Amino acid sequence: MAHPLYIVLLGPPGAGKGTQARRLSERLGLAHVSTGDLFRKHLREQTRLGQLAQSYMNKGELVPDSVTIAMVQERLQEPDTVKGVIFDGFPRTVAQAEALDDLLAQLGGRVNLAVLIQVPEEVLVERLSGRRTCRAQGHIFHVKYNPPKVPGKCDFDGSELYQREDDKPETVRRRIQVYWEQTGPVVDYYRARGLLVEVDGAQDMDTVTQALLDVVTAREDDEV
Ligand code: ADP
Ligand code: ADP
Numbered sequence: 713m714a715h716p717l718y719i720v721l722l723g724p725p726g727a728g729k730g731t732q733a734r735r736l737s738e739r740l741g742l743a744h745v746s747t748g749d750l751f752r753k754h755l756r757e758q759t760r761l762g763q764l765a766q767s768y769m770n771k772g773e774l775v776p777d778s779v780t781i782a783m784v785q786e787r788l789q790e791p792d793t794v795k796g797v798i799f800d801g802f803p804r805t806v807a808q809a810e811a812l813d814d815l816l817a818q819l820g821g822r823v824n825l826a827v828l829i830q831v832p833e834e835v836l837v838e839r840l841s842g843r844r845t846c847r848a849q850g851h852i853f854h855v856k857y858n859p860p861k862v863p864g865k866c867d868f869d870g871s872e873l874y875q876r877e878d879d880k881p882e883t884v885r886r887r888i889q890v891y892w893e894q895t896g897p898v899v900d901y902y903r904a905r906g907l908l909v910e911v912d913g914a915q916d917m918d919t920v921t922q923a924l925l926d927v928v929t930a931r932e933d934d935e936v
Contacts, residue, residue, distance in 0.1 A: 723829035
């Protein structure tokens, strides 16, 4: 493949972006860039950036654009991104979407596809309240829909599974509200540029993965 492929996954918290981004990155050989995972890594390591992000994350608010964009810019210097990237949880504001266009232009690329994973609101809350995340590498499970083989332990690396502080009900509601206010316009941004495709995220995980792979293949064929 001559050109790098840059794909943006959009959808409210709990839509399945992280789950699907990990699968797609493995199938397509693209880097998985999750700003939520990057912030959580900084938090674990207690870096300055982590300390700054923490107060926003705990309230379910967005971390300021300048900080987020600088972090993504740095991530795009890493060699694993040369074949392309699946962005998960970024961009979340129109300013971030504009900054991403600039960053990719500097690399000789552009956003090739944005996919909105659609899930009804009541499903989101149930998914988030049952989500369990792996301490070591952020692998994602669900107590009911995707349980680990051994309760409380990650299937992949054996590390502890925990419930994210921001997956508690109060913060979840705020995050969903922030999503529609700030990220809703990002959906329109990509729609206006003819880059947006919608996928039904309320189906089982494998069906959603296949639908996403089909969308990516169709877009690659279009661009040949
Ligand atoms: P996001 O990154 O969009 O917030 P996640 O990928 O973390 O979403 O998924 C949220 C929760 O829902 C996780 O616990 C995950 O295991 C579960 N989940 C993801 N996709 C599905 C699906 N298609 N059906 C049922 N549960 C799902
Ligand atoms: P989810 O997909 O479940 O909403 P994420 O892991 O993507 O959760 O994000 C968790 C938190 O990290 C967000 O609520 C926000 O505070 C912060 N965050 C992640 N990505 C961004 C971003 N692109 N811009 C600003 N804040 C972000």
